[in-house]
Amino acid sequence: MNDVYIRNATSGLVVRDGHVLLGRGDWPQPGTYWLPGGGQEPGETLAACAEREVLEETGVRVTAGPMLLLREYIPANHSGDRVPPGSNSHRVDALFWCHIVEEPDVLGGTVPDDGQTGVEWVPLDKVGALRFIPAYVRDRLVHLVALGEAGGPGGYYAGDVP
Structure with missing residues (x-):
């Protein structure tokens, strides 16, 4: 029997x-x-994970507000997704609304x-036309x-969605 790999992760939605x-x-x-966003570390709350990941990847310091979305993704349940043979992965993603505490003069995190290749502020009305992962989040x-x-x-x- 294959081991199941469950990964908790968070993302931060930062709007200005x-x-x-x-x-x-x-x-x-x-x-x-x-x-x-990214993976939760042992002993870290989901909110603290979102704050850390936003800072590491963008250089923007935030505080996490309400959780907006809890989404699971089980690749084996979605046709067309490339899943390595024998893998049995399961990801649980929490998306938090984040408030800016401090923004650097130049965007860029310490742990991208x-x-x-970069970080940028994108107009909300332009996001729908972007290649974006996951598409489920882009569309909502x-x-x-x-x-x-x-x-x-x-x-x-949201349940198990691609």
């Missing part, structure tokens, strides 16, 4: 003046964008993701920003 803070890179294809980003701007709880569980 109608722009969303995004990482940019060459994975899985050149010109791909994503919300800053592998394949990350306007709604998620509205939830975050409302300031209270109101996130949702």
Whole structure:
């Protein structure tokens, strides 16, 4: 029997003046964008993980507000996803609305993701046309920003979605 690998991760949704803070890179294809985030460390809360990951990848210091989305992703359940033979992975992602505490003069984190080539503020109305991972989040980003701007709880569980 194969071991099951479960990975908890978080992302931070940081918005300023109608722009969303995004990482940019060459994975899985050149010109791909994503919300800053990554894996939870032992002993770390999900909110603290989001704060750390945003800082490491962008240089922007934030505090995590309400959780907007809890999403699972089990690659073996989605046709067309490349899953290594024998793998049995399962990812649980929490997306937090984040408030800016401090922003550097020049964007750029100290621990960028592998394949990350930059960080930028992208107009929210331009995100829908970007190559973005995961597409599920891109397609709901306007709604998620509205939830975050409302300031209270109101996130949702999405289940196992690509």
